[in-house]
Amino acid sequence: MSIRKFLALTRAGIMESLHYRLGIAVTLFANLIYLVLVYFLWKAVYASSGVDVVNGMTFTDTMIYLILATALFNFLEMFVVWDMSRSIQSGKIILDLLKPMDFRTYTFWSYSGSHVVQFVLTFIPTFIVVMIVTGGAIPMGLNLLYFVVSTLLALIVNFGIEMLVATLCLYTESTWGINIVKETIVLLLSGASIPLAFFPEKVREVISYLPFRAVYDIPLSVLLGKAGSDSLEGLLKLWGLQLAWAVVLTVAGIIFWNISVKKITVNGG
Amino acid sequence: MECRGLKFYLSIYRKILIQDLKSKMSYRADFVISTIGMIMTNVAGFITFMILFHNFPTINGWDYYHMLFLYGFSLVALTPVQCFFDNNWNLRFMVQSGDFIKYCFRPINVFFYFMSEVFDVKGLGQLMFGLGTLVYAWYHIGVPVTFLTIMQALIFLFTASLFMIAIMNFAAATCFWIQGSGYVMVIMFRFKDFAKYPASIFSGIFKIIFTFVIPIAFVAYYPSLVLLSPDEVPLLSWLSPLIGLVFFFLSYKFWMLGVRKYDFTGS
Numbered sequence A: 001m002s003i004r005k006f007l008a009l010t011r012a013g014i015m016e017s018l019h020y021r022l023g024i025a026v027t028l029f030a031n032l033i034y035l036v037l038v039y040f041l042w043k044a045v046y047a048s049s050g051v052d053v054v055n056g057m058t059f060t061d062t063m064i065y066l067i068l069a070t071a072l073f074n075f076l077e078m079f080v081v082w083d084m085s086r087s088i089q090s091g092k093i094i095l096d097l098l099k100p101m102d103f104r105t106y107t108f109w110s111y112s113g114s115h116v117v118q119f120v121l122t123f124i125p126t127f128i129v130v131m132i133v134t135g136g137a138i139p140m141g142l143n144l145l146y147f148v149v150s151t152l153l154a155l156i157v158n159f160g161i162e163m164l165v166a167t168l169c170l171y172t173e174s175t176w177g178i179n180i181v182k183e184t185i186v187l188l189l190s191g192a193s194i195p196l197a198f199f200p201e202k203v204r205e206v207i208s209y210l211p212f213r214a215v216y217d218i219p220l221s222v223l224l225g226k227a228g229s230d231s232l233e234g235l236l237k238l239w240g241l242q243l244a245w246a247v248v249l250t251v252a253g254i255i256f257w258n259i260s261v262k263k264i265t266v267n268g269g
Numbered sequence B: 001m002e003c004r005g006l007k008f009y010l011s012i013y014r015k016i017l018i019q020d021l022k023s024k025m026s027y028r029a030d031f032v033i034s035t036i037g038m039i040m041t042n043v044a045g046f047i048t049f050m051i052l053f054h055n056f057p058t059i060n061g062w063d064y065y066h067m068l069f070l071y072g073f074s075l076v077a078l079t080p081v082q083c084f085f086d087n088n089w090n091l092r093f094m095v096q097s098g099d100f101i102k103y104c105f106r107p108i109n110v111f112f113y114f115m116s117e118v119f120d121v122k123g124l125g126q127l128m129f130g131l132g133t134l135v136y137a138w139y140h141i142g143v144p145v146t147f148l149t150i151m152q153a154l155i156f157l158f159t160a161s162l163f164m165i166a167i168m169n170f171a172a173a174t175c176f177w178i179q180g181s182g183y184v185m186v187i188m189f190r191f192k193d194f195a196k197y198p199a200s201i202f203s204g205i206f207k208i209i210f211t212f213v214i215p216i217a218f219v220a221y222y223p224s225l226v227l228l229s230p231d232e233v234p235l236l237s238w239l240s241p242l243i244g245l246v247f248f249f250l251s252y253k254f255w256m257l258g259v260r261k262y263d264f265t266g267s
Helices: A002-018 A021-049 A059-076 A080-090 A093-098 A103-133 A142-168 A175-189 A201-207 A217-224 A232-261 B006-025 B028-055 B064-077 B079-084 B088-097 B110-116 B123-141 B147-176 B182-196 B205-213 B221-228 B235-265
Strands: none
Touching (some): A021 B205, A059 A142, A059 A217, A080 A093, A080 A142, A093 A103, A103 A142, A142 A175, A175 B028, B064 B147, B064 B182, B079 B123, B079 B147, B088 B182, B221 B235
């Protein structure tokens, strides 16, 4: 019974996202231009270095990694922080808090529709283009299934980070500042701007335990069969890390929210 | 619309700017956090750059200091768009909510009035960061410091900034036609990250696209060649001020076309 009310939210989200079809087409088109930029930059970088493999990454690996990181970024991107601050300012948050559903659950499921749409309409087409351009360099097998599992875990970790940061909005009006700090840290330490394999050894060791890696690096490594994900033991280790962070961030987020929501001050509404 | 003197517009800009700064001062925490955020994006960009060079010592024949020069150059060139044209990011919300109509009722240029409303102080942090990088690289490469080179630097930095302003004007103005066009701006803003690499990495049709359609090659590469290789400056570098003005003018016309279209729907 309860799953039905969640799916109703998903459906509403899908319909809302489909309203912005042109925006989705633009996203897809932008991803393709981005693909071209990444292609030329890294081709030049690898050509200048004179070797084919750097830190276990070939040119093709790097390209697939970075393009799909961008596609994942479009797919995972949630505007929880923005929406939260806007609904605090307008007072709409009161209506959301009064809904007969836990606020966190409600937020998660109302974003699920846009995730579905973005996955089908931007991620999958980008994936197909990358596959064609690289001449089938993405291994096709069980790793695809593992990738989906890893992406779902990444989604939960990402939502955990978003909600923790969004809760901060109850204390300050500085949405832009908070959001840019979050985005910068996540993009840098998750490997979305430059693959984690290129980081200096010591730094990488520290980063590998942080939650950010669970958002982009782990799903992409699993897809490419890197970072030891080609053995079952290594795969379980990566999933374990994602799962652990998903649990920690969710619990921390719920506690932080429950404390903070009592302090909420809304002007108007 | 009648054309008024530069002096008139400067005095209005000053008045609006003071109001904007006053209202910003009332959110001091916001100012501090935003500034920290801005510094962090620059530091993160710099770290990415260092990691790239940690693995690859040269890129397409460009060594560390030359790349650093391009990087600093692009940061400085991106400052005007950040400081003076930041209100572009609000355009789509105002158009959607209908608040934009207020700009159409004033007896001054709509584009000017809209842009003058926000001055982004955070951009100054980026300017400092970029200037530091530029001076450091300048010193290490050994570009001579003469009146001529300083003037060239100023003119071509100004030129480079015109291109980025034009790109963002175009991107923002799409919201007059496309609903949910925020992503156009986000992606254009991400493309700027590629401005700090030498445009010689592109080939074929894409060289033309990234020079004349999405002109990121002009945000740092072509203008900075005037200083970096004074013996063999490509023609495009010398022409860049002119091309920059054309791009800016076209983006302004496109933006105003959007405004006129907005008047017609008149919601």
